[in-house]
Amino acid sequence: MELHFDAAVFDLDGVVTRTARLHFAAWKESFDRLLAERGLPLFTREDYLAYVDGKPRRDGIRALLAARGLPGDEAVVEQLATEKNDRFRTVLAQEGPEVFPGALELLRALRARGVRTVLASSSRNAGPVVEAAGIADLFDARVDGITSAARGLAGKPAPDLFLAAAREVGAQPERCVLLEDAVAGVEAGAAGCFCLVVGVDRGGNHLPLRLAGADLVVQGLRELSVDAIERWFVRASDRRPSALTHLDGLQRELQGRRPAIFLDYDGTLAPIVDHPEDAVMPAQVRADLEAATTRCPVVLVSGRRLADVAALVDLPALTFAGSHGFEIRGPTGSHAIRPESQGAIHAAAAALRARLGAIEGILVEDKSFAVAIHFRLADPAFVPAVERMVDEVGVGLGLRKTHGKMIFELRPDVDWDKGRAVRFLLETLGLGDAVPIYVGDDVTDEDAFRALADDGISILVSDEPRPTAARWSLQDPAEVGFFLRLLCGGEP
Numbered sequence: 001m002e003l004h005f006d007a008a009v010f011d012l013d014g015v016v017t018r019t020a021r022l023h024f025a026a027w028k029e030s031f032d033r034l035l036a037e038r039g040l041p042l043f044t045r046e047d048y049l050a051y052v053d054g055k056p057r058r059d060g061i062r063a064l065l066a067a068r069g070l071p072g073d074e075a076v077v078e079q080l081a082t083e084k085n086d087r088f089r090t091v092l093a094q095e096g097p098e099v100f101p102g103a104l105e106l107l108r109a110l111r112a113r114g115v116r117t118v119l120a121s122s123s124r125n126a127g128p129v130v131e132a133a134g135i136a137d138l139f140d141a142r143v144d145g146i147t148s149a150a151r152g153l154a155g156k157p158a159p160d161l162f163l164a165a166a167r168e169v170g171a172q173p174e175r176c177v178l179l180e181d182a183v184a185g186v187e188a189g190a191a192g193c194f195c196l197v198v199g200v201d202r203g204g205n206h207l208p209l210r211l212a213g214a215d216l217v218v219q220g221l222r223e224l225s226v227d228a229i230e231r232w233f234v235r236a237s238d239r240r241p242s243a244l245t246h247l248d249g250l251q252r253e254l255q256g257r258r259p260a261i262f263l264d265y266d267g268t269l270a271p272i273v274d275h276p277e278d279a280v281m282p283a284q285v286r287a288d289l290e291a292a293t294t295r296c297p298v299v300l301v302s303g304r305r306l307a308d309v310a311a312l313v314d315l316p317a318l319t320f321a322g323s324h325g326f327e328i329r330g331p332t333g334s335h336a337i338r339p340e341s342q343g344a345i346h347a348a349a350a351a352l353r354a355r356l357g358a359i360e361g362i363l364v365e366d367k368s369f370a371v372a373i374h375f376r377l378a379d380p381a382f383v384p385a386v387e388r389m390v391d392e393v394g395v396g397l398g399l400r401k402t403h404g405k406m407i408f409e410l411r412p413d414v415d416w417d418k419g420r421a422v423r424f425l426l427e428t429l430g431l432g433d434a435v436p437i438y439v440g441d442d443v444t445d446e447d448a449f450r451a452l453a454d455d456g457i458s459i460l461v462s463d464e465p466r467p468t469a470a471r472w473s474l475q476d477p478a479e480v481g482f483f484l485r486l487l488c489g490g491e492p
Contacts, residue, residue, distance in 0.1 A: 003226075004233035005195065007171035009105070009162055010193065011054070011141075012121040014181035015200050016100040017133055017223070023123075024048045026087035030080050031064060040068050049205060054182025056122045057081045064077060076229065088125060095134045102222035107138045108425030109226050116140045121167035122155060158489040159192030161205070166194075177229050179221070181205070184213040196232045198224065207482050210244050210475070216463060219475050226245035228464065235465035240473035243459050243483055250457060250472070251487070253435065254379075257297050259457075259487065260434035262422055263289075263449065265302040265309050266284060267441035268461045269477055272379055272405060276304070276365065279312070285481035288490070293317040295488040297434065299425055301325060303404065303419050303444055305367045319429065323369035324411065325421020330429060341412035342368055344397045348410050351393045355414035356386060369412065376406035382472055404442050437487075439480055446470075 004158070014020040031043040043064070049429035051067055052060030060074040061080050070076075091258045110117055117139050119126060124145035130136045143165045147153070153160035159173075162185075166176050178189040181200040189197035190213030199209030199217040206217050215232070218224060232239075243250060263269060269289065270279040285404065292298055299319040302309040306322025306329055313320075319330035322336065349366035350375060362376030374389055375383050390408045394401045399410040418440075426436060438448045441461035449458040449469035461480060472482055485491075 003113060003115065004175070005115065005177055005229065007116040007118060007166060007169050007177075008106075008120045008176045008229075009165045009176055009194070010107070010457035011122050011180040011185055012119060012123060012129060013127050014053075014202055015179050016099060016103040016107075016119070017129055018093070018100060019129060019194050020202070022088060022091050022095065024098075025062075025091060026084050027052055029087055030084040034080065035068065035436070038068075038070070040070075047209075049183065049465045054122060054156050054185040056148065057084065057124070058139040059155045071165070085124070089128070090128065092125070097129050099133050099135060100221065102220045104135070104138075106221045106224055107135075111138065113226050115226070116169040116171060118143070118165040118169055120161050121145065122141075122161065124149075136405050141165065143168060153378070153404070156182070157187035157191065158335075159188045162192050162194065165367070170273065174465065174479065175233075177232075180214075181209075183208050183212045186214045189213070195236060196229065206478065207244070210242060210479065210482075213245065215239070231464050234466075237465075238467050240460060240468065240470055243472040243474050244479060244486070247483075247486055253457060255435075256436050259437050260297045260299070260426065260429075260431045261292060261484070261487075262299045262301050262425075262436060262438040262443055263314055263480070264440035264442060264461075265300055265304060265312065267405060267477075268439055268480055269300075270312070271477055275363075276374070282477060282481070283311070285477050288481035288484045289313075290317075291490060292484040292488050297429060297431060299422075299429075300328075301365070301421060301438075301448065303370065303372070303409070303442070305369075308367075313343070317426065321418075321421050321425060324365055324418050325416060326369035326412070328425070328428075330425070341414070344371060344399055344412070345371055345410070348393050348397050350400055351397075352390065355393070359386065362386060365439050372404070373408045373410075373412045374406065375408075396426070397475070402444065403436035404444055409444075419449075422448050423451055439474065439483070 010016055013023060028043045032037055035042050051063040058077050061077050065072050107117055117382050119139045119142040121144045122191055126144035148161055153164055166173050170336035173192050173194045176194050177196040178194040179198045180186050180189055181202055186197055186199050186209050197215050199214030201209055201217050201219050209217050266279050270281045273279050300309055300313060301321045303324050304322055309322050310320050321328050349364055349371045352364045359382050363374040375386055382383055394410045398413055400413040402409045436452050436456040438452055439459045446469050450459050458470040459472045459474055460468045461474050463475050474483055
């Protein structure tokens with residue numbers, strides 16, 4: 001099958017090879033001598049990421065010197081450049097480069113599908129590194145620091161290096177994926193209009209990479225596949241701008257009014273897992289959520305039973321809307337929408353357990369106001385038969401079938417969903433003067449996105465584009481935490 005992208009452009013250090021540690025050690029030894037002589041703070045990993053990572057050597061030296069208030073004397077720049085290069089080559093010869101297994105797997109998979117692969121590195125040592133690593137044959141072309149100097153290419157964050165790499169294999173940037181671990185490199189990819197810019201976070205750099213323009217951030221290339229990249233290109237028209245990189249615009253929409261934040265739980269605050277009881281918020285996301293409750297009203301709107309989601313979150317300051325809004329607990333107490341429907345729900349759960357019990361991997365969950373039939377762990381071949389049984393039971397009991405992430409649900413056949421629940425809560429909680437912000441990841445959250453189309457802010461949580469009524473996007477629960485922190489005035 002023909003793919004919708006032609007080439008993949010790879011940075012070297014930190015993406016394909018684990019040589020960033022060697023570069024840092026060489027930089028530190030070179031800089032520290034100069035800085036110690038002048039009584040200035042020594043070189044740190046934060047300095048490496050901020051000033052030299054991904055940039056041509058001399059540009060990085062000038063940036064670090066300027067940050068320490070030192071003049072960029074060319075003699076000093078040349079001396080440091082020579083010292084750093086000599087030290088790097090020495091340690092490279094001693095230790096050799098390490099290749100990330102995930103990078104090898106992705107490179108081979110891309111080439112097996114006919115995708116052209118290009119190495120693009122600011123380093124003048126890129127050639128020796130790939131030769132020593134034995135991976136030169138995995139690239140159709142290479143553009144490195146030596147090439148850049150010969151052609152007069154501007155260094156990152158200018159896009160020249162990557163655009164030249166795409167041209168080497170006859171590809172246009174809009175049909176290329178770029179993989180880069182440095183903030184300057186991500187900025188270059190965004191400036192070059194590459195269709196998909198993947199930031200590779202090897203440790204604590206997720207937010208800076210996203211703010212620099214990465215469409216997707218991964219911790220390693222094993223998180224990517226050719227098919228996942230292909231889905232990005234196929235669905236490019238469905239992509240939504242990042243709520244992180246457009247936070248200023250979102251805050252302008254508030255126009256001085258307070259936000260009222262509505263959040264789904266599974267896939268939004270906690271990762272999607274095989275067993276629902278294992279869905280736990282990461283500690284930092286919990287801290288960001290708790291801090292947000294001190295700044296503005298926060299409501300959890302979940303498909304889970306109210307008691308279950310309230311126990312998982314365990315933050316008394318929150319208002320909870322469970323079972324897609326059929327159960328609500330807030331400052332004025334608890335109440336339910338259409339409690340008489342619970343008899344049909346319990347009967348459906350019992351019937352489906354009896355009929356589906358023999359199918360391995362199927363979980364039937366009675367949520368009081370809905371029955372969830374989870375098929376994430378089941379053989380896909382059985383799913384059509386499962387859906388037919390769900391349809392039969394639902395019709396017989398007058399229930400309505402809906403879909404979610406790897407689940408079918410049966411709910412009361414009434415005009416009520418997360419969108420109507422949000423509107424109800426805005427009125428009930430006296431939030432008519434607030435700007436509602438709804439953040440969710442599931443198909444069921446689309447009702448809320450549509451309900452807030454005219455006067456709210458809607459944010460889809462997804463690691464790839466998909467059709468949605470939301471106007472903005474976040475990648476995963478970690479980014480939801482970042483968003484809450486930044487929206488409420490916290491430090492990145």
